[in-house]
Amino acid sequence: MSMRFYHMVGAWVLAWAALLVVSQRSWAVSCLALGLMAAHIADWVMKAAKNAMRRTCIDPTGKAIFITGCDTGFGRLLAVRLDKMGFKVYAGCLLPNGEGACLLQQEASAKLKVLSVDVTKDDEVRAAYKTIENDLGEDLSLWAVVNNAGIAAFTEIEWCPISEFRRVYEVNSLGPIRVTKEFMPLLRESKGRVVLVASLAGRYTFPGFTAYSMSKHATVSFADGLRLEMQKWGISVHTVEPTLYRTPISQEGPIHNALDRFWHQCSEDVRKSYGDEYIKDFKTTISSHLNRAKPSEKIKEVIDDMVDAVAGDDPKIRYVPSVITQIRAKLLSSLPDNLRDHFFLSSQPQTPPAYVTELRKKKKPRLMDPRTIRPGDQGRGKRLVRMFSMPNWTKNEMTPSPVKENEPMFKF
Incomplete structure (x- = not known):
């Protein structure tokens, strides 16, 4: 049986054990609380144990992998790793003759094949499908599609042009949909896997990263729906949701240049x-x-997580790289909304906008609220304390409206 089965059984065994221990006291609330706590603790313990276990991979013989966004970053490194493991890798690159694609071909074996793929264009995705379909032959099957291509946008909503929202959405959200739908016939034959590289920003929306977070939320939702719908075909769906790493997508220069461009496009x-x-x-x-x-x-x-999603014997549904990040994400999800908002805003610009500063300069003194008057304030007496509102128990004597006999109450 899979580790996931033992994971679930272990969690519920500990939960029921805790319930049995306290059942003699007949404390229903305590039983429920301890049971839920035991289930959560068991879940965390089993996940920690699984994180520590040695990962094993399937036999790569006769299996091909298609990866998008292999020019740089995660995609290029994954292509090289899978190629060295023995998989036939089709590396989709936006610039097949660019520096990234050339470097990839130097690092990998001659078996790896670079394809020209812009995930925002139907014809290029369809051409990649035809190329792979014709190249597979009888000895190869397409085992997995890895939707890795992505772009970022770091800007506040009012500064972000609609065209930029559309561009980010086209690559990060519609791109995986377009690629997955096109390659579904080959995956149905192999009963393979779909891997989507999302982000923790697809679970939590950070101010200043809304356009990117929106697109990744859509990717996560697409993965959830696809996973349920593909079970009837034996196709599994997995997400890899990393935090921010030093890759070309996080280079400061291009981000600041794009921000300047958005700012100058804003209205006066x-x-x-x-x-x-x-x-x-x-x-x-x-x-x-x-x-x-x-x-x-x-x-x-x-x-490592991407490889396990593609080739692991017992892959997870969702990967959050590194145990520390997993703990932080767990804590973040457990915070009340107001506290989480305060946490996010604390790391945002503390300089007030010019409009707010101008209002503060022109602001007239506020009229004193009688509920907050303190003793000695302009001789107005003691502070008024607002207590609980008391209901009005008196019956209202309502005077009925004059209605003529046999006349309907409401007219239409």
């Missing part, structure tokens, strides 16, 4: 409302976030 009213000081602080905040990105040597933990 928007630029005047926020002001130059706010945009400078926003850039500083973005740089601070990028500097906290995990170093490039930590990218291996993401690639």
Whole structure:
């Protein structure tokens, strides 16, 4: 049986054991609380144990993998790793003659094949499918499709043009849908896997990253729906949801250049409302976030999870690389909404927008609220304390409206 089965059994055995221990006291609330606590603890313990276990992979013989976004970053490193493991790798690159694709071919074996794929274009995705279908032959089957291609946008909503929302959505959300639907006939034959590289931003929306978070939320939702619908075909669906790493997608220069471009495209009213000081602080905040990105040597933990999703004997449904990140994500999801909002806002620009600053300068003194008057305030007496509101128990004597006999109450 799979480890997932033992995982579930272990969690519920501990939960019921806790319930049996306290059942003699007849404390229903305590029983329920202890049972739920035991289930959560068992779940965490089993997940920790599974994280520590040695991962084993399937036999790569006769299996091909198609990966999008192999020019740089996670895609290129995954292609090289799977190629060395013995899989036939089809590496989709936006620029098949670019520096990234050439470097990939130098690092991998001659068996790896680079394809020109722009995931936003139907004809290029269809051409890649035809090429792979014709190239597979009788000895090969398409085992997995890895939707890795993605782009980022770091900007506040008011500064972000609709065209940028559309561009991010086309690559990060519609791209995986387009690729997966096109390659479904080959995956149905192999009963293989679909892997989608999402992000923790697909679970939590961070201010200043809304366009990117929206697109990744859509990817996560697509994966959830696809996983349920593909069970009847024996196709499994997996997501890999890393945090921020030092890859080309997080380079400070291009991000700041794009931000300047968005800012200059804003209307005069928007630029005047926020002001130059706010945009400078926003850039500083973005740089601070990028500097906290995990170093490039930590990218291996993401690639390990991607490999397990593609080739593991017992793959997980959802991967969050690194145990520390898993704990942080678990804690973040357990926070009340208001507290989580406060946590997110604490790492945002603290410089007030120009419009707010101007209002503060022109602001007239507030009229005193009688409920907050303190003793000695302008001789107005003691502070009024608001207690519980008391209901009005008196019956209202309602005077009935004059209605003529046999006349309907309501007229239409």
